[in-house]
Amino acid sequence: MEEKPSKASGESLVHHGSEESHQQSDIRKLWTTATLSQMNLNLPLSKVEEWSDTDGSSFCHQKSGVDPGDNNFKQELDEHTLSKLELHRGRSLGSNLEERESRTEAEKSSSMSSLSILKQTPHRAYWAEQQNRLPLPLTELMENEAVEILTKALQSYRSGIGKDHFLTKQLQRSIEGLKKRRNKRLHVS
Amino acid sequence: MKLKQGSFLWYLYLDKIYCLLSVRNVKALMEYFQLLDVHRKNTLNDVLFFHFLHHVTNLNRPQIMIIFDMLDWNAVGEIGFDQFYMLVCILLSHQNHLEEQFIYRHSRPVFELLDLDGDLRISLDDLKLYNFLFNIKKQELKELYHNFDITGDHRLNYKEFKLFTLFSIDKYQERQKAEKKKQHLLNKTVSKQGALFQSPPVLT
Numbered sequence: 567m568e569e570k571p572s573k574a575s576g577e578s579l580v581h582h583g584s585e586e587s588h589q590q591s592d593i594r595k596l597w598t599t600a601t602l603s604q605m606n607l608n609l610p611l612s613k614v615e616e617w618s619d620t621d622g623s624s625f626c627h628q629k630s631g632v633d634p635g636d637n638n639f640k641q642e643l644d645e646h647t648l649s650k651l652e653l654h655r656g657r658s659l660g661s662n663l664e665e666r667e668s669r670t671e672a673e674k675s676s677s678m679s680s681l682s683i684l685k686q687t688p689h690r691a692y693w694a695e696q697q698n699r700l701p702l703p704l705t706e707l708m709e710n711e712a713v714e715i716l717t718k719a720l721q722s723y724r725s726g727i728g729k730d731h732f733l734t735k736q737l738q739r740s741i742e743g744l745k746k747r748r749n750k751r752l753h754v755s
Numbered sequence: 756m757k758l759k760q761g762s763f764l765w766y767l768y769l770d771k772i773y774c775l776l777s778v779r780n781v782k783a784l785m786e787y788f789q790l791l792d793v794h795r796k797n798t799l800n801d802v803l804f805f806h807f808l809h810h811v812t813n814l815n816r817p818q819i820m821i822i823f824d825m826l827d828w829n830a831v832g833e834i835g836f837d838q839f840y841m842l843v844c845i846l847l848s849h850q851n852h853l854e855e856q857f858i859y860r861h862s863r864p865v866f867e868l869l870d871l872d873g874d875l876r877i878s879l880d881d882l883k884l885y886n887f888l889f890n891i892k893k894q895e896l897k898e899l900y901h902n903f904d905i906t907g908d909h910r911l912n913y914k915e916f917k918l919f920t921l922f923s924i925d926k927y928q929e930r931q932k933a934e935k936k937k938q939h940l941l942n943k944t945v946s947k948q949g950a951l952f953q954s955p956p957v958l959t
Contacts, residue, residue: 715810
């Protein structure tokens with residue numbers, strides 16, 4: 567019902583707050599969570615209104631305290647009390663309509679504000695990347711080149727000092743670490 | 756000497772006046788250096804250095820080892836980031852034809868690099884050894900020692916070397932001006948010709 571849009575906005579707010587505390591975390595997480603939270607908000611507003619409609623109708627029935635299907639009960643009542651009840655029901659319906667409208671407007675505004683927050687979120691991620699980190703394409707180029715250079719150096723190490731030397735093993739571990747980072751980045755993208 | 760197209764260094768650039776990297780470029784270079792520094796000593800040994808230069812340039816093994824010996828000024832068998840940065844600036848100045856500008860702006864560090872034995876003098880043989888890096892032509896080398904060896908000891912001290920850098924930068928700037936004039940004249944003639952073709956002939 568109305569939980570989903572507010573939950574999405576809550577998530578975006580939490581995400582917005584978490585950015586400040588996790589400034590040093592991988593910039594790629596900022597991008598992926600921004601797109602993930604955006605997916606939840608890809609709801610047409612008509613659906614939001616549908617959920618609020620169902621809410622309103624059930625609320626209407628609860629407020630009037632009358633089960634419209636209960637015909638026996640209606641027959642026992644006077645015409646006066648019936649007309650009074652109908653008036654009361656009409657007023658409650660009207661007020662519920664107003665409440666429903668205001669609620670949908672509030673939901674719309676909350677969804678718009680969360681959308682605007684989401685619009686800002688990728689920009690924050692972009693600027694954080696620009697100021698704190700190197701651009702990803704450059705990092706990728708550097709890592710790929712480093713892997714190629716170190717792989718050739720590994721062959722020289724093996725032929726010069728042997729496979730079992732601790733420097734050769736250290737170099738091998740570095741190459742494996744770089745390759746893992748590269749594969750992780752490819753999976754994330 | 757040429758940098759490999761598409762390599763990481765190829766995307767860096769020097770400031771044309773001071774012939775140094777910007778802070779952003781230095782930051783990128785530091786990250787790159789740390790990737791190559793697999794032993795976590797803030798240095799590159801001769802093997803890593805060789806494979807790095809061999810990968811990013813077209814230099815052969817003897818030339819690479821000459822550069823290594825030049826940069827290893829403490830004779831520890833390893834290159835630190837300071838020396839690595841110096842090397843990258845030299846490579847980029849060569850790539851972008853800014854050798855004269857670089858030598859003029861950084862005459863003292865270049866002199867100290869070329870002074871292999873530390874006697875505060877540079878011989879002709881020393882300069883010939885590093886000619887592939889600084890792109891000083893053979894004829895210019897002869898002129899250099901003929902015109903600027905004021906003391907007559909067939910070697911250049913720092914003051915004589917500085918005079919040479921001033922002379923070569925003047926020549927470089929004159930060359931640049933002449934090229935600009937040529938280009939300007941060429942553009943003028945081309946635009947004139949274009950205007951002639953476009954305007955319709957006047958019938959009398």
